[in-house]
Amino acid sequence: MASLSKHRVRTKQCNRPLTTPACGASVPAMPDPIRDTIFALSSGRPPAAIAVVRISGPRAGHALKVLAGRLPEPRKAALARVRDPASGEAIDEALALWFPGPNSETGEDIAELQLHGGRAVIAAVLGALGRIEGLRPAEAGEFTRRAFESGRLDLTAVEGLADLVGAETEAQRRQAYRQLKGLLGKRAETWRARMIEALGLVEARIDFSDEADVPEDLIASALKIVQGLRDEIAEALAGAVRGERLRDGLVVAIAGPPNAGKSTLLNRIARREAAIVSPIPGTTRDVIEVHLDLDGYPVTLLDTAGIRDSDDPVEQEGVRRARQRASEADLVLWVYDAKGGPAPNEAAPLAGSVTKWMVRNKVDLLASEKRDGLKQSNEFGSSNIIFNLSATTGLGLADFLVQLGEYAKSYFGAESSLLTRERHRKALNLAQSALDRVLAEGPSGREDIIAEELRLAAQSLGRLTGQVDVEDILDVIFRDFCIGK
Numbered sequence: 413m414a415s416l417s418k419h420r421v422r423t424k425q426c427n428r429p430l431t432t433p434a435c436g437a438s439v440p441a442m443p444d445p446i447r448d449t450i451f452a453l454s455s456g457r458p459p460a461a462i463a464v465v466r467i468s469g470p471r472a473g474h475a476l477k478v479l480a481g482r483l484p485e486p487r488k489a490a491l492a493r494v495r496d497p498a499s500g501e502a503i504d505e506a507l508a509l510w511f512p513g514p515n516s517e518t519g520e521d522i523a524e525l526q527l528h529g530g531r532a533v534i535a536a537v538l539g540a541l542g543r544i545e546g547l548r549p550a551e552a553g554e555f556t557r558r559a560f561e562s563g564r565l566d567l568t569a570v571e572g573l574a575d576l577v578g579a580e581t582e583a584q585r586r587q588a589y590r591q592l593k594g595l596l597g598k599r600a601e602t603w604r605a606r607m608i609e610a611l612g613l614v615e616a617r618i619d620f621s622d623e624a625d626v627p628e629d630l631i632a633s634a635l636k637i638v639q640g641l642r643d644e645i646a647e648a649l650a651g652a653v654r655g656e657r658l659r660d661g662l663v664v665a666i667a668g669p670p671n672a673g674k675s676t677l678l679n680r681i682a683r684r685e686a687a688i689v690s691p692i693p694g695t696t697r698d699v700i701e702v703h704l705d706l707d708g709y710p711v712t713l714l715d716t717a718g719i720r721d722s723d724d725p726v727e728q729e730g731v732r733r734a735r736q737r738a739s740e741a742d743l744v745l746w747v748y749d750a751k752g753g754p755a756p757n758e759a760a761p762l763a764g765s766v767t768k769w770m771v772r773n774k775v776d777l778l779a780s781e782k783r784d785g786l787k788q789s790n791e792f793g794s795s796n797i798i799f800n801l802s803a804t805t806g807l808g809l810a811d812f813l814v815q816l817g818e819y820a821k822s823y824f825g826a827e828s829s830l831l832t833r834e835r836h837r838k839a840l841n842l843a844q845s846a847l848d849r850v851l852a853e854g855p856s857g858r859e860d861i862i863a864e865e866l867r868l869a870a871q872s873l874g875r876l877t878g879q880v881d882v883e884d885i886l887d888v889i890f891r892d893f894c895i896g897k
């Protein structure tokens with residue numbers, strides 16, 4: 413069976429050997445976020461050629477002077493001998509950088525040391541920093557949280573940053589980078605500004621309704637703005653699913669009867685033909701997961717347990733899980749033995765909306781004239797698609813992977829999506845519904861209702877970028893960050 417189960421379990425790439433808590437741990441309320449000066453190892457797991465230690469907060473400059481003897485010129489790298497302040501002993505020779513606030517990543521004073529990346533060097537420097545009054549180790553995501561709190565990043569950019577660090581393929585990287593640079597955040601702010609402009613018109617109408625010289629068409633002007641906004645938001649929502657898909661990847665399940673060659677096929681694809689990102693033994697005993705980068709698109713390949721009737725309760729459980737995963741997949745490759753005749757009926761239990769491709773495997777075992785006579789239907793998108801393959805010799809595999817790459821490309825769509833998360837979609841859905849209610853009121857509708865709905869719409873966009881009332885979602889968003897980020 414699948415040899416990939418031997419591979420390492422993927423963990424988030426983050427540095428946590430010297431500090432607690434783990435990535436993904438829930439982020440406690442940040443103690444005293446403004447006054448404390450925080451520090452952390454921001455580069456990857458040691459040992460490494462270079463280790464970057466960052467310090468952010470009001471005492472960052474003081475800390476750098478204590479360790480390196482002086483403050484370098486702002487934003488210019490300077491060579492510095494780093495000493496233990498208690499003993500005066502030199503720890504390492506480093507590059508020191510100084511970014512005075514507010515023009516720094518966190519908006520606070522930041523000092524950075526680029527040290528040699530040995531464990532003892534890092535431990536000595538972090539230890540020395542910990543002994544300076546007013547300094548404490550950073551919590552996971554705390555640097556980014558400070559950047560958000562100081563207004564350097566809006567929430568969608570924070571999410572983009574998390575996605576950029578987690579991006580495994582080119583398409584994911586591009587989408588994350590656009591988000592970090594404010595693709596959605598800036599658009600949402602423009603929408604919000606226009607909502608507030610419309611609200612201003614409605615409120616003027618309400619405030620001065622008794623006065624003779626207030627123009628009648630204030631509401632009509634507001635409705636015109638609302639109509640335009642509503643259309644733009646609807647358009648963004650239409651592409652939302654694409655952006656969310658790109659974060660999650662296309663899930664392809666390999667299913668079929670036992671011994672059809674499913675594991676062999678998975679191993680073959682993973683080892684030879686596609687850039688493998690991370691082989692992961694699945695959460696269950698029987699589902700193996702491999703992350704592939706196929707032409708820049710993320711594809712997760714699942715090898716499921718052989719689906720067949722069995723009296724063995726453990727195997728039954730494996731089959732149940734295999735069916736479940738396969739039915740949730742975006743594409744199922746139904747693998748069966750070419751010598752066993754036509755595609756067996758076992759595919760039937762997976763019937764439903766899932767797209768299925770039939771893979772007739774082990775064609776190398778057929779006599780060559782029989783092989784040539786096999787029907788090969790490779791029209792992309794057809795539900796009857798049949799591939800003739802040999803997982804052991806690789807026959808037919810190149811063509812199959814081209815088709816899979818094409819499928820991934822069309823699945824993710826060529827255009828970039830503005831929205832990448834369910835959170836974005838929900839916020840825009842709320843705004844859109846409120847705008848719909850405004851339009852339903854129409855030019856002779858109740859002005860107080862129109863105003864209230866516009867406030868609601870603006871508020872949900874404010875929550876999207878983190879401008880208003882977001883305490884409840886912050887921990888969820890920052891949970892994905894590592895220490896030092």
Ligand code: GDP
Pocket residue numbers: 413414669670671672673674675676677718773774775776777801802803804805
């Ligand atoms: P699974 O139970 O569906 O995962 O099947 P395996 O991948 O474990 O393969 C079952 C047996 O079929 C193994 O002995 C494989 O070496 C063999 N096998 C798999 N694919 C091919 C193929 O394309 N040609 C031949 N001749 N044997 C294959």
